[in-house]
Amino acid sequence: MTTAPPPQPFAYLNAPKAELYGQVLTVFAQARERFIVHLRPEDVAGELRWGADGGAGTVPLEAVGGALEQLVEWGNLRADADTGRVTSVEDFHRARYLYQLTRHGQAALRAVLLYEEALGQRGQLQSVALADIAEQLGLLLVLAEQRDPDPVKAHLLLLQLADRFGSLADNAQAFMASLRRTIDFQDGDEEAFIAYKDRLVEYIERFIADLANRGAQIADLIGRLEGAGVARLLLAAARREASDAVPLGDGQEEAVDAARQTALTSALTAWENRWRGLTDWFLSRSSRQPSQAKLLRGAAVSAITGLVNTVAALNERRGGRTDRSADFRALARFFAEAPDDAAAHRLWRAAFGLTPARHLTVDAVTEALWQDADLPAATPWGEAPPLEISPRLRETGSYERRGAPNRVADRAPARQVLAELVEQEAEQTAAARARLATDGPVLLSALAGPNGLDAQEFRLFLAVLGDALSARIPGESESSAVTSDGTMEIRLKLVDAQELVEIPTVDGVLSGPEHVVEIIDLAPAGGRQ
């Protein structure tokens, strides 16, 4: 064992045969786990052979020997003379050693393992951790609401919380980093990417849901805890830690007190710091300082977007037949070489196929004309009804609105029929009125005359009689009324309520007590008011 050079236990990492050195050291590390300390070169070679699949990666004994010597030189291993029995002369003459890990070598090995582990760590977000945190915060809240919380319970709860939260934060950090790695490998291995993408999307989706649900719950609990005085619990926990940290003993009382005070302050600061970390994680201080949870959610969402873009890019690369950039450059040349603008327009239509369809129009009137005419297919355009153009458009170059205007229905004939009807009715009424009018008072029974009342007269009479009767004040025997249209007046006087008279009409016989009636035509025939 030489003492001259200082140990360089990490040197092997950059050496040309780093892989072999690594394998050899791993053999030692594994042997140590089996509580074997010394290894002969043959043992190492044997282990290496055993580890390699089917002897494919067999390492010759000489190479192993060389590696061992080199590692001894760097200080990773220590070589002790092997005093065991040998079975051949050659072995006896050869320098024989037993190897074991040095302290430096061991430390370096552990460091490298840790390093690789951290590198290989796939970030993960445990929804379990979120649930645990929520649960512990709940318990803490119960404790905080007690008047005299148990410091032991508080301390233990806070410790668990810190532990859980620490692992969550570490994982989240690793997760964000690993997301970036996956999205960055746009030019990487397609198959691996495609296999990975589905799992990742699913994972991110679950995570976002968890974070959204639990995050809100946790933020709420934190708020309530701060209201319930979480500071007391933090102080209690700090006290317990401080009392642990300073062993009571022979020192002077004052110095011990001061030391305890310092320990308490630092413990309290540490706890307050952790609490703030937890708060910042789940509560946004302002829109410019979003919470970690929010940032994480944003990162996860954009990870999905990035993923989709990567997939799209991969698909596009697969679909491309020729180099499209070269295609466009070739087209640019074609356009440049086009003899005139017209040729360029034709090329544009052919190459890009983006031009709209173009069709003549027809309006409903013209279409109907064609159908009515039932044109044979051999009709020349000149003989078919042409498109109807609105006269206004033809004259002025604009129309009120697009399309043929609706035809206004001509109602003149109908109106004439109605007018005739109205006139006829008015004439009939006037005639009836003239016939019904009496020359002075007459008996009701005598009103009808020998032929009775015709339909027109009777209708009119009923109307005026109704008006007169309704105008009569109860108990009175006389009344008079003017019809609502102001064309007739009727005066009515009861003769004998017991004597019923009959008035024959075309529609039947009207009977009632005898009256004296006088009907006056206020609008004599022809002249309407």
Added chain:
Amino acid sequence: MNSGPPADVQAERRRAARALLAAPLLTTADEDFRLVRKHAAELAAWFTQETGWRLAVDAETARLFKSPSRLDDATRPARTPRTGVAFTRRRYVLICLALAVLERADAQITLGRLAEGVLTAAGDPALAAAGVEFRLEHREERSDLVAVVRLLLERGVLHRVAGDEEAYLSASANDVLYDVRRRVLAGLLATTRGPSTVTITDPDRRLSALTEEVSPDTDELRLRSLRHRLTRRLLDDPVVYYAELLEGERAYLASQRHAITRRITELTGLVAEVRAEGIAMVDPEDELTDVRMPEQGTEGHLTLLLAAHLATADGPRTVPELVDLVRELAVRHSAFWRKSAAEPAAAADLLTQALDRLTALDLATVDGQAVRAKPALVRYALAAPIIRKARSRS
């Protein structure tokens, strides 16, 4: 046909089909995108069966790869949004270069970065040989780029995040940030062959090479290809004249006319105007077109009057004759027309615009100085009021 889909489903599908015919590339920003997506399966089946056009619909875009029905149509240029000005050769070159840059770009790009990329791409010696150069130093040159960007914005290839193009026009230091919508970008090109694989130099043959489809080798496939060609023309073009068809097409259309037009009517609601000279699928709803006739306004009115004049004239007219006519009409209708239309110099310009409309609608041809009416033009013959009255329902 009594077992078709319910009326409302059919109406929705009709709207979706019309939306695709009017704008073959739809994005989520378009009103009818949802309908297209809903009826994607039926529409795709129809278009494949009847036209051979592929319909690709995903969550963000709907693209009908409308391979053109004819290659000699120069009346449908790309137009700058808002102004409606047709693209020049320069702008076409620029849009292709911009697309080449975007194809290679990240998910976001600025106008300045795009301009840089275009300048680099414009260094192609083939472009210089064709006499196209870009420096983007002057306002006019920047306005070419802005026109291109606006078209891409309109089509949904780009999505503006911050800034505006107007500011960039006044000073190139004012940059604009865009999202690049790769899905839309990926659906832009509709050629059947990648242009970079086409080595032909003759412009006309280059066009057919770009759109070439597998030539049919059985009778059945030949017939199907015939049907596709005819249906495409009927779906896209205002009039299909028998005289302009090939012999085989004409014969097929004569025998299958009814079946083909009926299927188009079922899908789109367009009505077949079948005449001795040809077929026009006309639109009773007056919406499935980019050029309207009759149309209001000075140009629309002039187009109408010009149509009446050409329809009743026997034989072709010359451009100078028509310019005189326009001047006359401008005086007669000065009360209704735009003020500037009465200026003597405006006549030639107005005539060009009116003739552009008539040729776009395939109602007239302009061959050098000779303007000829095509058969369908007489459908606009403006009948005298007396005849209208005699025909009107009583």
